[in-house]
Amino acid sequence: MDSKLKIKMRGLDVKVFYGGKGALHGITLDILENKVIALIGPSGCGKSTFLRCLNRMNDTIEGALVTGRILLDEEDIYDPSVDVVELRARVGMVFQKPNPFPKSIYENVAYGPRIHGLAKSRTELDEIVEQSLIKAGLFNEVKDRLHDVGTSLSGGQQQRLCIARAIAVSPEVILMDEPCSALDPIATAKIEELIDDLRRNYTIAIVTHSMQQAARVSQFTAMFHLGNLVEVGATDTIFTSPQEQRTQDYITGRFG
Amino acid sequence: MSVSGVILIVLVFGGAGFFLSRARARAIEAHGAKMHSRPHYYGCWTCLLIVLPSLLFLFFWNIGVNIYAERQTLAHISYAAGGDIERSDSYAPLQRILGQKGIASTRQSENYMVQGGIELAAGIKNLRQAGAFAALLLSVIGFLAGFWGTKAKKRARNRVERVTLWGLIVASTFAILTTMGIVLSMLFQTISFFRSVPLSNFFLGTVWDPRFSVMALEGMLGRFGLIPLLAGTLYIAFVAMLFAVPIGLFAAVYMAEYATPRMRGIIKPLLEILAGIPTIVYGFFALVAVGPFLRDLSASITGGQGFIMAQSVLTAGLVMGIMLTPFVSSLSDDIITAVPRSLRDGSLGLGATQSETIKRVVLPAALPGIVAALLLTASRAIGETMIVVLAAGVAASLTLNPFEAMTTITVKIVNQLTGDLEFNSPQTLVAFALGMTLFVLTLFMNIFALYIVRKYQEHYE
Ligand SMILES: Nc1ncnc2c1ncn2[C@@H]1O[C@H](COP(=O)(O)OP(=O)(O)OP(=O)(O)O)[C@@H](O)[C@H]1O
Ligand SMILES: [Mg+2]
Secondary structure (H helix, E strand, O other): OOOOOOEEEEEEEEEEEEOOEEEEEEEEEEEEOOOEEEEEOOOOOOHHHHHHHHOOHHHHOOOEEEEEEEEEOOEEOOOOOOOHHHHHHHEEEEOOOOOOOOOEHHHHHHHHHHHHOOOOOHHHHHHHHHHHHHHOOOHHHHOOOOOOEHHHOOHHHHHHHHHHHHHOOOOOEEEEEOOOOOOOHHHHHHHHHHHHHHOOOOEEEEEOOOHHHHHHHOOEEEEEEOOEEEEEEEHHHHHHOOOOHHHHHHHOOOOO | OOHHHHHHHHHHHHHHHHHHHHHHHHHHHHOOOOOOOOHHHHHHHHHHHHHHHHHHHHHHHHHHHHHHHHHHHHHHHHHHOOOOOOHHHHHHHHHHHHHOOOOOOOOOOOHHHHHHHHHHHHHHHHHHHHHHHHHHHHHHHHHHHHHHOOOOOOOHHHHHHHHHHHHHHHHHHHHHHHHHHHHHHHHHHHHHHHHHOOHHHHHHOOOEEOOOHHHHHOOOOOEEOOHHHHHHHHHHHHHHHHHHHHHHHHHHHHHHHHOOHHHHHHHHHHHHHHHHOOHHHHHHHHHHHHHHHHHHHHHHHHOOOOOOOOOOHHHHHHHHHHHHHHHHHHHHHHHHHOOOHHHHHHHHHOOOOHHHHHHHHHHHHHHHHHHHHHHHHHHHHHHOOHHHHHHOOOOOOOOOOOOOOOOOHHHHHHHHHOOOOOOOOHHHHHHHHHHHHHHHHHHHHHHHHHHHHHHHHOOOO
């Protein structure tokens, strides 16, 4: 990889156990700043698990144990001195199924800034909400109905609302777990476009089952299989001349 | 032949029909025909044909015979006694005669009754015999139809399905019919109450003083003011909710969000035990423990006469609150755990703490359900009887002081319906009017609860 690129996050020998059963068997992986990395691999190989390690969402799962080290700007996020709440504000997450809160569109986006006290006044908050919605490419569609309940939006709009919600707390890294799997092609295209825009300001890790999507949106691709990292590299290289047979097979649809 | 004998025979017959038809279906299948349904469906269908029509017939026939007997008896008696006897006065002795196979045995019976009784009993016996034979005949016809109807093309499976469906429908309307029956039976008594006491006296009256029915005969009607009872009911329920809601909700939040599975496994069953204690037990807990404790406590505070009476709004409300706590916590716990995990993850993923997540996402999402649960709990509080009978007092006073005794609608229903009764005096009938009021009150609360659930349910899912 290019040496002038900055490493934003780095996993070192990350192992995850769910109730004693291993799900990840030592992953070492770098995530570069202002790039999109796609995590691919057959179902159950541990992509979501790895993603959840990056903002410690695994902490909320009963019986989950994470070992190894994960660095964010060279700082171990599993260090006891780290405040999980603060970490999650820096490493935001968008989930597979759109999960807007049962509140208004405005309140959904304002939620994060409110709890973190990012806005000193109402006008500032309005500004943050508007900017987030603009960045998420949703503003024009909802500007007249900001006080409608968020769940009244279409699936694709809901997902962009969730992205806006994540952006609103100004994270440095955005994790996306199959953000388009519940969406139709048009909504998917919109979100892919959005991811490309977001790359300028954020570092993005995205899990996807669509090879086309990985090829379209990512600069780097990491292939997982059975809890192991098979290979990682520039997306072009992975898709044209993978080093590993398993990657080749998966990409061409021979298994998974 | 007795009715139970007939039923037994029909059932045995039905069982036999099942096996025979199934065997026949299997035999047809063995000959290579493609059957529409699996063999046991043919068996079931035949069994249904044998059992259902015949038992239904028996049921309605016997009801018909009873009605007929009653009519005949009345006609007979009024004829013999000169056509001037009211039904309720003379029917009872004769019913007993009939009950004992036509032999008169009551002391009040007269000669003409004995003769009539014997004749009637004989006639009715014949009717019943005829019904029994008809039922048996029906089951035989059913068997023949089912057995010979067992053919490859017959859609036995669909038919059995349809009968099952009807069974389910009947079962589900049963509750509705029962409710209607209860309401109707109360309604007539209520109406006859309002014949002697004007509506406004009941609903707007502030004094409860029904007097005794003896006095009513002397032209003193008594006063039936609902207001003090309603006030007492609502006040005590309010105090109870004041205790139960915060404690129950906090317990629910703890159980649903914080408790480890082990802790939850201990607390939840304990709360459910609390919910299983009969309310009369809570009643004497209030009577012998809580009431005297509060009275003595207040006495030691003032150093003389206590300001809390042993029977008071506070005592009843407090104990009722203890009783309601497990309902609140158990219902709310279910509702809170039903909030989708994705919402919690969404909030935690944005860097909210657990308590922020609960306060700002989980509870608001669960709120409609919780409100509905609270309304259901409140309607329990309003209808609760045993605790208030023992702990609230019987004085129908209108006061805002929670340390004094007040009484409730349920207590007065109990009072009016215990002891010597005369079922046509307003003193007794008022109980039905009170019951009706209570019923309507809780009905509306429950409907409102359902409405809230329906209205807000769709907002998250
Ligand atoms: N909460 C959990 N408790 C126990 N085991 C889990 C849990 N979550 C995941 N696992 C296990 O960990 C392994 C990896 O799961 P993970 O969800 O990371 O797969 P994935 O690659 O995201 O799959 P998919 O593409 O289907 O989403 C699987 O074997 C799964 O059964
Ligand atoms: Mg996954």
